[in-house]
Amino acid sequence: MFRKWESPEAVFHLLKACSKGMPCDITGIDDYRMIDEKRGIQWPLPDGHPIEPLSERRLFEDGQFYTPDQRARFVFEAPRPLPEPTTSAYPLTLLTGRGTSSQWHTQTRTGKSYVLRKLHPNVPYVEVSPKDAAELGIRANEWVIVRSQRGQVKARVFVSHVVQPGQVFMPMHDAATNQLTFAAFDPYSRQPSYKACAVRIEPAPVGRSNHSALPALNLFIASLGE
Known part of the structure; x- marks a missing residue:
């Protein structure tokens, strides 16, 4: 063929x-x-x-x-709780979604564009509410580990008033994000529940690799606040 x-x-x-x-x-x-x-x-x-x-x-x-x-x-269905509720070990709800208009899904095509990559650097970041950031003792632009029961991802912190306390947000465009998500499926459409799962955040060990691509990411993070 x-x-x-x-x-x-x-x-x-x-x-x-x-x-x-x-x-x-x-x-x-x-x-x-x-x-x-x-x-x-x-x-x-x-x-x-x-x-x-x-x-x-x-x-x-x-x-x-x-x-x-x-x-x-x-199909008429009563509202259901999230497939994976938070616990004392994983007290935050991770929401995933579109983080930029310059990338599409997991960048299988748009990630090949030099211009689009410049607009959205391929460095994972996590948006955290000011309240949660203060309680966790983390500051903007610091590196953290976002951890679920399935994996962990190193990401830069973006403190955002848009995110509600108890929730954090990561763009779905980075393939690493779905290392964290929960493998539950809608019983009717079989659509996977990639949009929410339970996680915790902890400071990342400081290392030389933490500082790669920082200039481009700093410009992108600054644009989020405009």
């Missing part, structure tokens, strides 16, 4: 064949030239489906859904 992967368009044709009959069916797109001529094509577009100029299509507008009886499913 890999012998056919001679160009991006060749891979596109393999992907097109795999999409047949699926929600993302794009078998109606002939080739790259068709995409260029149409100045982009809205998908899904099954084979034989006409393209009306300046038309707008909506998925499921025909009322047919990808279920056995083609009816939509609505």
Whole structure:
């Protein structure tokens, strides 16, 4: 199969064949030239489906859904506690999310851009509330260890009034962040619970490696307060 992967368009044709009959069916797109001529094509577009100029299509507008009886499913669920509550050993709730507009997910593509890397240095940082920082005896720009039951990450401290006491925040763009997260899944969608877990923070041992990339990170941290 890999012998056919001679160009991006060749891979596109393999992907097109795999999409047949699926929600993302794009078998109606002939080739790259068709995409260029149409100045982009809205998908899904099954084979034989006409393209009306300046038309707008909506998925499921025909009322047919990808279920056995083609009816939509609505799930009603009572609120549940976090899968991993805090404890005396891990008293803080780590929240993960988007930390910058210059990176996307775990940087699998955007991390290859020199410009975007300059805007968001690849140095883990953790946002801590002023109250928790004072109680932990840590200050802005110091190195700490963020530790969960699954792993630990060295990160720089950013003291932030945005973060609530009892919570800390780390961007999900750094792969190391998910060394800490909890392997729980939504029972319906099977989406992983990467957004919250129990952690503790402790000062990191001082070492020469602590000071790498500090100028770039200091500029980035300064921009967060603007």
